[in-house]
Amino acid sequence: MRYLNLKLENSKFMMIHLKPNSSDPLEHSHGNDFQMSIPLFGSTFIEINNKTVILEKQHRFITAPGEKHIHFTDKDEGKVLLINIKKEFLEKVYFERLAGQSNEISFSSINVGSSELFIKIAETAVRQNLFGNTNKIEIQQLEWELANLVFSQHEGPHNELWRKEVxxxxxxxxxxxxxxxxxxxxxxxxxxxxxxxxxxxxxxxxxxxxxxxxxxxxxxxxxxxxxxxxxxxxxxxxxxxxxxxxxxxxxxxxxxxxxxxxxxxxxxxxxxxxxx
CATH class of the missing domain: 1.10.10.60 (Homeodomain-like)
Known part of the structure; x- marks a missing residue:
């Protein structure tokens, strides 16, 4: 069951709670978005490219634009935070960060490490929209912070240039x-x-x-x-x-x-x- 669905200009925050032996309604993809799946509790799996991967604690799973997948549970329930971010927005941030350099944006599917900062950004986005006191510049800052975090915390071809001090x-x-x-x-x-x-x-x-x-x-x-x-x-x-x-x-x-x-x-x- 999805009980959070917050859409911003370049990103979307969702939360799903799957009961035991349940799944997303259908196998699906997210158009031109990358999607991060961040397990919050329980035991959730993702099936993608004919492979089944368990979403373990301290892991984040990234699906690329167009990749079909489905989340599901076995005997235990699971709650997952989903964060979508548009590919063209990531390309824009990359281009500006590296002074006009361009590169194909891609990430390793499984990334290990704390997801606390991603969860904090999601909490901030929800809190701001819940009270209706967001302004345009706050939303823009939040999304640029999210994009920076995606590049900083995930492995991909960008790593060497991105992490180099400028x-x-x-x-x-x-x-x-x-x-x-x-x-x-x-x-x-x-x-x-x-x-x-x-x-x-x-x-x-x-x-x-x-x-x-x-x-x-x-x-x-x-x-x-x-x-x-x-x-x-x-x-x-x-x-x-x-x-x-x-x-x-x-x-x-x-x-x-x-x-x-x-x-x-x-x-x-x-x-x-x-x-x-």
């Missing part, structure tokens, strides 16, 4: 990007816009921005928006909902969660304290 280009503390955020904080800001302002690829932009500022781009944008909200709370009598939208949040709920996470109290409590 020197980041010199950049004056990303001043243009920071200025852009401070000017456009109350509008929707995308990763493409910030990367374009920086003059470097998205892959390096994300890495360099975090190294220089200590924040991810979305965290920094939230910080700037909250700073402006504090100023409005202190110096105006505007309604809190109005302030939330005025500084760039997509909903009152997302503003309140971000505000309380940073300051430990909600906006109305904050306003009461500064007025006493």
């Amino acid at each position: 020197t980041l280009p010199n950049h004056p503390l990303l001043k243009r990007v920071v200025d852009f955020i401070h000017e456009q904080y109350n509008s929707e800001i995308t990763l493409d816009q910030l990367s374009e302002e920086s003059g470097i690829s998205r892959f390096y932009f994300l890495r360099l921005f975090k190294e220089v500022t200590g924040f991810t781009p979305s965290q920094y944008i939230t910080k700037v928006r909250l700073d402006h909200s504090v100023n409005l709370l202190k110096h105006t009598k505007k309604d809190i909902t109005m302030i939330a939208y005025e500084v760039g949040f997509g909903s009152l709920g997302s503003f309140e969660r971000a505000f309380k996470k940073r300051f430990g109290i909600n906006a109305s409590e904050f306003r009461k304290k500064i007025n006493h």
Whole structure:
């Protein structure tokens, strides 16, 4: 039984729970997607290319685009996290990471090691969408992080080039990007816009921005928006909902969660304290 099916722009997160002696409805493939099968508990098998493989703990199994397969159980139930990621998106990330080099994307079917980071990304994606407080740049960051993890944690022809340290280009503390955020904080800001302002690829932009500022781009944008909200709370009598939208949040709920996470109290409590 599938009880999670979250689709993003370049990836999809699913979870299946198979009872004993059960299987996927049909043998199937996933078009132009790679799919990772990550066992969470129990005992699950996958049949592919006339071979049967058990999904063992600390293993991840990757099916390539077009490969037909089916998950099934024997006498024990099993729960599996499935993560799909589009081949063309992986090609795009690879091309940007390696400054224009291209290569056929493929991975070893069985990969050994902890899946904790993949599970964490899935949990983050579900949590963000559950509360409805995602914005475009957070989703883009999440998917680029997922792609980086796929390349870093799985064996394939990319390994030697991918794992080779590449020197980041010199950049004056990303001043243009920071200025852009401070000017456009109350509008929707995308990763493409910030990367374009920086003059470097998205892959390096994300890495360099975090190294220089200590924040991810979305965290920094939230910080700037909250700073402006504090100023409005202190110096105006505007309604809190109005302030939330005025500084760039997509909903009152997302503003309140971000505000309380940073300051430990909600906006109305904050306003009461500064007025006493």
